[in-house]
Amino acid sequence: MRHYPRAIAVVTPVLFAPVLLAPVLHAQDRFLAWDFTEVWRVGGLDAPEWAQFTRRDDVAFDGDGNLYVADPEADQVLKVDAAGQLVMTIGRPGEGPGEFEGLYGIVVWRDGSMAANDGGRDVFQLFDADGNFQRMVRWSATTGLTDTNVTRTMRPGPRPGIIYAQGRDAGLRAVFAAMEALAGNEDSEKMVDERTIEALNLGGDLVVGEVLLETWRPTRPELAEVDLSDTDALMSVLNRAPHFEPALRWDVMPGGAIAYVDSSVYEVRIVQNGSTVNTLTRAIAPLPVTRALASDIRDQMIRELEAREPRAIPGPLPQGVDPADIQRSSREAARRQIENMEFYPEVPVVAQVRAAWDGSIWVQRRDPLDEDTEGAVDVFGPDGAYRGTLAAGGYGVPDAFGPDGFVAYWELDEMDVPSIVVYRLPATLRR
Structure with missing residues (x-):
């Protein structure tokens, strides 16, 4: 990866005024x-x-x-x-x-009660604080079956029996819907997408979802019908978002407010009952994505792809089908995806938003030149005041x-x- 110099300011000897040559990338940190x-x-x-x-x-x-x-x-x-x-x-x-x-x-809720997502039965199993089984609550097509919920971000809501959950990625949801249709099962097309946070109510026999927050949703072409036999088309559906496109990062605060960021700028909104009650910002600008940076990232991803061991093909294959052919075809399709990958015009500043037990907010910044490095973490108090910054390279967000x-x-x-x-x-x- 190339390393890019930080912006600098020059003072002219005549006017004694600072002239900004490039966007300021970093506010003044108060290190903890x-x-x-x-x-x-x-x-x-x-x-x-x-x-x-x-x-x-x-x-x-x-x-x-x-x-x-x-x-x-x-x-x-x-x-x-x-x-x-x-x-x-x-x-x-x-x-x-x-x-x-x-x-x-x-x-897990604060009183020690717990919901366990049981994928074998498409249910939440509920337990009390002493570990005793209470009952089961079944997923539905509207809230998604377990397979479509595996990678959803879920957090305990403000009281036991309420879970705040981010919707399913639209591309992955479309693939699962095609698989469910092929198997003759009810699809989950009514599920909310990844730009939405909903409250899941476990009070009845079925999981019931209620939309809490809809965030910025990038404009994209309509998804074509998914062809499960076309590897290139399948990977295009799963990887349709441009690289560096801002994802929704969020957490639940004590009392049920939601802290989130949904853009490339440093702006963490605190929302309660549909209204913004606070916004946390710092003067840290996103890094523009240059051709050189995009080229470096493509090269790195191709190197990682070529170094990766082929995955075993699960389950029995039809007679005459060579697993090596499937692995080779998948690898070639992945390489084509990388070579044709599109980029968002700037690198988002924020990588992660988490709420601590006392209501303070931890905001981890993204290292724009090395995604494997734990970026610096800014800590804001429950009142939204900036407390300080934990330097990059430490433990990271808990x-x-x-x-x-x-x-x-x-x-x-x-x-x-x-x-x-x-x-x-x-x-x-x-x-």
């Missing part, structure tokens, strides 16, 4: 220290049997500081106390009440925020074995 205190960690090669994690998944705190860990490989949820000791295991593989046929994620300054991170060792580490934030980062 990454002096987090480790409280406990579990996982890795020497972990107890219950903590032998094979992949990173959902983690969430309750109001007592217990951490809930989704373990899809074992179809169970672990409840770990504030000292890092296992309290209980919730669920297990099976077909009975409180057993999972395919755990796809969890949502995977979960908890009470009393607890935060949880997944960490990987040199062999990519995951561990969970819980830290306590310094007083400067909590009320």
Whole structure:
């Protein structure tokens, strides 16, 4: 990747006035220290049997500081106390009440009640704070079956039984709809798209969605009918957004307000009951996408594609079909997609927006020249005042925020074995 110089200002000796040669990319940061205190960690090669994690998944705190860990490989949820000791295991593989046929994620409320997304049965299974199974709530075509909900961002709402969820990517939704039609199933075309946040109500037998917020939606051509046999057409549907197009980044604040950014500029809106109650901004401009930058990104993506091991083809194949031919065809289609990839004209400033337990907002900036680098994190207090910035290259935004300054991170060792580490934030980062 090329490195681009920051903008500079020149003072003329005659007028003694600053002349701006390029947009200012960075406001003045007030740096905070990454002096987090480790409280406990579990996982890795020497972990107890219950903590032998094979992949990173959902983690969430309750109001007592217990951490809930989704373990899809074992179809169970672990409840770990504030000292890092296992309290209980919730669920297990099976077909009975409180057993999972395919755990796809969890949502935990502050009182310790939990909803587990069971993909094998297209339901949420609800549990109380003691881990007791309560009942099941079934997904519908309107809110989407589990397969179309796997990668949706979901957050606990302001009270138990309410989940705030981002809609499904329109391209992926169209592909799933074609697959469902091919199988003779009811499609999910009525689902909201990725620019919408809805409240999912789990109070009845079916999941019921209510639109809370519709954000900026880029203009795009209508999706053509999806041909599942055409690899190039399929990949065009799945990758139709220009690279660097601003995605919707959001989180739920205590009380149910939504903090979100939906554009390339640094503007985080706080919305409550459909009205904007605050806007967090900093004088940091998006970086324009030049031809050189676009070329560098294409080259890097092609190198990564060529270095990647071919994926195994799941399931039995028709007689005479060579898996190597499928892998080669997919790789060639992916390369064509990269070579023909379009770019948004500027790189969005914000990479992530998260709300901490006390209502403070953490805004992670994007490193425009290296997407794998954890960018700097700006922290705003519950009142919206800028507290300071955690420098790039630190821990990054936590995977979960908890009470009393607890935060949880997944960490990987040199062999990519995951561990969970819980830290306590310094007083400067909590009320």
